Every structure is written in structure tokens, then in C-alpha cells.
Amino acid sequence: MNSAIVVTGTDTDAGKTVFAAALAGALGAAYWKPVQAGLDGGSDAERVAALAGLPPERILPEAYRLATPCSPHRAAEIDGIEIDPARLDPPGDRPLVIEGAGGVLVPVTRNLLYADLFARWALPTVLVARTALGTINHSLLSLEALQARRVPVLGIAFVGEANEDSEATIAAIGKIRRLGRLPILDPLDRASLASAFAANFDLADFTA
Numbered sequence: 001m002n003s004a005i006v007v008t009g010t011d012t013d014a015g016k017t018v019f020a021a022a023l024a025g026a027l028g029a030a031y032w033k034p035v036q037a038g039l040d041g042g043s044d045a046e047r048v049a050a051l052a053g054l055p056p057e058r059i060l061p062e063a064y065r066l067a068t069p070c071s072p073h074r075a076a077e078i079d080g081i082e083i084d085p086a087r088l089d090p091p092g093d094r095p096l097v098i099e100g101a102g103g104v105l106v107p108v109t110r111n112l113l114y115a116d117l118f119a120r121w122a123l124p125t126v127l128v129a130r131t132a133l134g135t136i137n138h139s140l141l142s143l144e145a146l147q148a149r150r151v152p153v154l155g156i157a158f159v160g161e162a163n164e165d166s167e168a169t170i171a172a173i174g175k176i177r178r179l180g181r182l183p184i185l186d187p188l189d190r191a192s193l194a195s196a197f198a199a200n201f202d203l204a205d206f207t208a
């Protein structure tokens with residue numbers, strides 16, 4: 001695998017960081033979160049380092065680290081920082097897993113949405129979605145927004161307890177590949193995550 005993969009989601013807390021950690025660990029990839037909004041309680045990069053066991057050189061520094069846990073456009077304003085989209089082009093490290101923030105239509109700035117950034121990057125993009133009630137609507141809306149911008153969507157990765165009909169319905173109506181599903185892990189640690197990813201996903205789907 002010699003590319004970069006973008007991990008986005010239907011919403012904040014959908015499970016992007018946990019999935020990105022599993023994927024980066026399995027691929028032996030580096031990880032990059034372009035904008036981290038909210039620093040109390042640790043960054044997503046720190047969480048990925050722990051969950052994937054990545055050495056420090058494979059955790060690439062964020063372009064922006066913002067204090068407030070809210071949408072990046074607002075967190076930047078609160079910190080008095082102007083986000084320069086030119087600094088958000090992916091670094092050259094390969095393989096690379098890139099995590100967005102929140103959902104696909106979250107503003108990076110008042111003039112730029114994450115989905116616009118993904119369209120500019122034109123990298124294979126994975127949508128992380130819950131399996132819980134509400135996921136059909138959230139997933140299909142997110143897919144429409146990505147497809148409208150011609151973002152190359154690699155597939156959908158579910159997180160949560162199995163919901164066979166919802167998962168199949170999203171795949172059929174959204175015309176999207178179901179890549180697999182990470183179950184809720186307890187404990188959630190490096191070993192349980194690596195084995196759940198290996199059991200529920202096919203690495204070849206991410207390396208083709």
C-alpha cells in the first residue's frame with residue numbers, strides 16, 4: 001500500500017480515531033490529524049499512538065492544535081488563529097492514514113468544509129458510521145455529500161453491535177462497499193483492536 005487513506009465519519013464520536021488506529025496499525029502506516037480541536041483529555045494522535053502502538057515518527061504533527069473542543073472553524077477563531085488551507089495538504093509520508101474532524105460537512109474555515117478538502121485531496125476515503133438507530137439517514141446523507149463532490153469513497157466501516165439490515169441497506173442504497181464492522185470492544189486496547197480489525201476487515205480492500 002503506497003497511498004494515503006482518509007478516514008471521515010457520519011458524526012463526531014462515530015469511532016474514526018479507533019478505526020484509524022486499527023487501520024494504521026494493520027497497514028504499518030503513519031497517522032495525521034490535520035486539525036485537532038480540543039486538547040484537554042488528550043489528542044486523537046496520542047490515542048492512535050497508544051491504540052496502534054505506533055512509534056513517534058509515524059505520528060505526524062498536526063498542522064493546527066486548537067484548545068476548544070468544537071468545530072475547527074470556531075475553535076480557530078476562539079484561539080485567534082487563521083487556518084491556512086494551504087497548510088492542510090497531506091504530508092508525503094506513505095502509507096498514511098488521515099483523520100478528519102466530526103462529520104463530512106464540518107467547516108474547517110468559514111469558507112471550506114472537510115468534504116471540500118477531501119475533494120481537493122482526491123484520496124480514497126472511508127466513511128465510519130455507527131450501527132445504532134439513525135445510521136441509515138446519517139450514512140446516506142454523508143455519502144451524498146461526498147459523492148456530490150466526487151470524493152473517491154473507498155467504502156463504509158461500521159462501528160457497534162451488528163445491525164445486518166441497516167448495514168446492508170446503506171450499502172445497497174448508497175451504492176457503497178461495506179468494508180466491515182468493528183464491534184464494541186471491552187477492553188479496548190492495542191491487542192483487542194488489532195485482532196478485531198483482522199477478524200472483521202480484509203486488508204486487501206485498503207491496499208488495492
Ligand SMILES: Nc1ncnc2c1ncn2[C@@H]1O[C@H](COP(=O)(O)OP(=O)(O)OP(=O)(O)O)[C@@H](O)[C@H]1O
Pocket residue numbers: 009011012013014015016017018019044100101102103159160182183184185186188
Ligand atoms: N470499537 C469500539 N469499542 C469500544 N469503544 C469504542 C469503539 N470505537 C469507538 N469507541 C469509543 O467511542 C468514543 C468515540 O470514538 P472515537 O474517538 O474513535 O470517535 P471519533 O469519531 O474519532 O470522534 P472525533 O470526532 O472527536 O474525532 C471513544 O471514547 C472511543 O474509545
Ligand SMILES: [Mg+2]
Pocket residue numbers: 016017018044099
Ligand atoms: Mg477522532
